[in-house]
Amino acid sequence: MKEHFNIDEKLILLSQEVLEELKEEFAEIEKIEEYNQYKIIKAMAKNELSDYCLLESTGYGYNDIGREAVEKIFSYVFKSEDALVRPQIISGTHALSLCLFGILRPGDELLSVTGEPYDTLKNVIEGEGLGSLKDYNIKFSKIELKHGKADFESIKNSINEKTKMVLIQRSRGYSLRPSLSISEIEELIGFIKGLNKEIICMVDNCYGEFVEEKEPIEVGADLCAGSLIKNPGGGIVPTGGYIVGKKNLIELCSYRLFAPGIGKNCGPSIIPNRIILQGLFYAPMVVSEAKKGALFTAKMFESLGFEVFPKKEEKRSDIVTALLLKNKEILIEFCRGLQKVGPVDSHVTPEPWDMPGYDHQVIMAGGSFIQGASIELSADAPIREPYAVYVQGGLSFYHVKLGILCALQNLINKKLIKLP
Incomplete structure (x- = not known):
């Protein structure tokens, strides 16, 4: 040196x-x-991954068994009902945007319980004239952490009949607040579901994958999203993102990524599935x-x-x-x-x-x-x-x-x- x-x-x-x-x-x-x-090796063995699943596809990407294998393996690893893992998702912000626009409708409210969202998500939520949530009359409110912990009293007072989704940002972003541990996320989701079990809890999982033994879906999250050029891509995946969670919610997100009524049924593997799986x-x-x-x-x-x-x-x-x-x-x-x-x-x-x-x-x-x-x-x-x-x-x-x-x-x- x-x-x-x-x-x-x-x-x-x-x-x-x-x-x-x-x-x-x-x-x-x-x-x-x-x-x-061991968890990832088990996921690949359980889903009978074969060499013919490792190729790319073209055009519409119909009947892409490799893409289907990728999503089954991600579902197994993250303990979710379904997954959307595609090279067409270009970033963590893009994956989160698919969740927001895929599920929220005019008149709904999004509540961030971890304070100010990461910088690139602000325009998605409140940008003026950009096709943001605000432009679609989707309300947004936020609750700052209190001494680095969830402010349960303020959350209770803020949730109302319009609150459809709660955003939990696991990592610190461009702030000095602490990242949330899986046990803290579990406590937070349990509290929110105790107030209203219909509220969708979405976790921004960027930078958090495989840091602990469990992932957010295992502790009650309905949706979880991130980027393949961060942790789950293992440093070799050149682009892509993932969303894991409940099957009906993943379907709505897929409609936003591609087209209503088509969703997960199309989308070619424009990079070899081998790279995504080897990165995982x-x-x-x-x-x-x-x-x-x-x-x-x-x-x-x-x-x-x-x-x-x-x-x-x-x-x-x-x-x-x-x-x-x-x-x-x-x-x-x-x-x-x-x-x-x-x-x-x-x-x-x-x-x-x-x-x-x-x-x-x-x-x-x-x-x-x-x-x-x-x-x-x-x-x-x-x-x-x-x-x-x-x-x-x-x-x-x-x-x-x-x-x-x-x-x-x-x-x-x-x-x-x-x-x-």
């Missing part, structure tokens, strides 16, 4: 001390990886590497006096670590240092830019094999106070370790931080 990337000896020694402290936590991560790996097979291992990297990132920055979310000792329910840098220059130079070890575009210098779907300029770093794949090592941040950067992903722990050390070395070289 010192020879190829010119990392200060003191920084390397600090990283070795940190790794010694993380041995027990790494062992716990590996136990969850093992459990989830790799996912527990890759998520494990990313979790180890997230712990290392948190502990390294804590050692240097920075505030991090979550802290090393706190339970994790996603692969994101927020670093509170409190300084615009430090934030930008952190991203530039991380970019230097990207396997792709390491020569590029990240700059803040007006990214579609965001209210503030955003700076991003990563150099991933798949554009925007945040299961690969990446960092991004809105250019706004308190200047927090969100680090996620890592196909290999050693890549995360190197990336963090190079980012810190860049800050040292720029005289923005000092080693103790």
Whole structure:
């Protein structure tokens, strides 16, 4: 590391001390990886996956048995009645939009019980003249978390006869609030269903898949959605998204993706089904590497006096670590240092830019094999106070370790931080 990337000896020694402290936590991560790996192997065996299911299809995609196998396997893994897993779903935001527009109707209300939705979902919900939920007279309200926990009293007072769907965002998004554990999601859904069992509970599962042994459908969620260029794609799926949940709701979402009355019956596998299934097979291992990297990132920055979310000792329910840098220059130079070890575009210098779907300029770093794949090592941040950067992903722990050390070395070289 010192020879190829010119990392200060003191920084390397600090990283070795940190790794010694993380041995027990790494062992716990590996136990969850093992459990989830067996679960996926069982899903593929149970559904009799064959080599002729691994090809792509063309045109309308009628009678695509490989696509059907993919969705049966996802249903088994996520313990759902049905699944919609398609390359035509381009992002997590797209998958969530299909759920919202597929199910909600004019006069209905959507209630977010985890506060402000992720930035790219705001225009979907409340954008002016964009074909948003607001344009279709679908109401929206939100309840902020209280001390990082669900505010049950406010939820009880806010649910009314118009409330058709509750949105639960598992990960922190661009905020410093904690991600929700599966046990917290279970408690929250149980409370909501106790008030009105007809309310549809939808979980934004982005960044959370295979971080724990259970998934949201197993604890009562009606719908759960995410992206295949995050955790469940294992770092090799080039595009796509998934929705899992109750069969009647999945059908409505499929009508929104394709056309009413056609839905799941069409849609060619424009990438080989092999890639989606092999990515799913790799996912527990890759998520494990990313979790180890997230712990290392948190502990390294804590050692240097920075505030991090979550802290090393706190339970994790996603692969994101927020670093509170409190300084615009430090934030930008952190991203530039991380970019230097990207396997792709390491020569590029990240700059803040007006990214579609965001209210503030955003700076991003990563150099991933798949554009925007945040299961690969990446960092991004809105250019706004308190200047927090969100680090996620890592196909290999050693890549995360190197990336963090190079980012810190860049800050040292720029005289923005000092080693103790």
